[in-house]
Amino acid sequence: DQQVKQNSPSLSVQEGRISILNCDYTNSMFDYFLWYKKYPAEGPTFLISISSIKDKNEDGRFTVFLNKSAKHLSLHIVPSQPGDSAVYFCAATSTGGGNKLTFGTGTQLKVEL
């Protein structure tokens, strides 16, 4: 069963606009959430994370929001840039469990000029 779901396989956004990537999870034991970005032929690169004790974390153009009651998180990128075009993976873990990450299936973001 898919414990972390990214229901949008792709997203296209114009340069300068906001990109919103969504992620849902089912496992109530998850208490730490991460976003990774992946370019072709490279491994995933850590982008931003959030602990379940917070509902928002911001780092430059990237903000992650967590809604625990809805078991939903989202990544906002503003303004979007062409270099942001990549596959974005949502991941979750329970911090007492060896930091074994459970990943979603990814969302391909394309930022167009």
Place this chain on the structure above:
Amino acid sequence: DTGVSQNPRHKITKRGQNVTFRCDPISEHNRLYWYRQTLGQGPEFLTYFQNEAQLEKSRLLSDRFSAERPKGSFSTLEIQRTEQGDSAMYLCASSYLDGGPNEKLFFGSGTQLSVL
């Protein structure tokens, strides 16, 4: 470059052959993870080490798979009697566990395995 290094980048093998992949983690990282990624899916956890101890293995890791980290530095992942279903990208990641909540995994570029 002091990132996670994986070799080879690509491996093509015939069904039934054995293959071995190597991962060199970031220096001084005490945790090392192996993940597998197939087309259209996210990475799936296989196993992880803390120093030289293998602490957990996923049920995805059948008895044809074995991983080692003999000196707590580099790691190898061996697949015996490969099957076509083993075709995937095998990713290695490392991290430094300091007891804090913000352990971050750094991934290598992966080894792409194709079993013919």
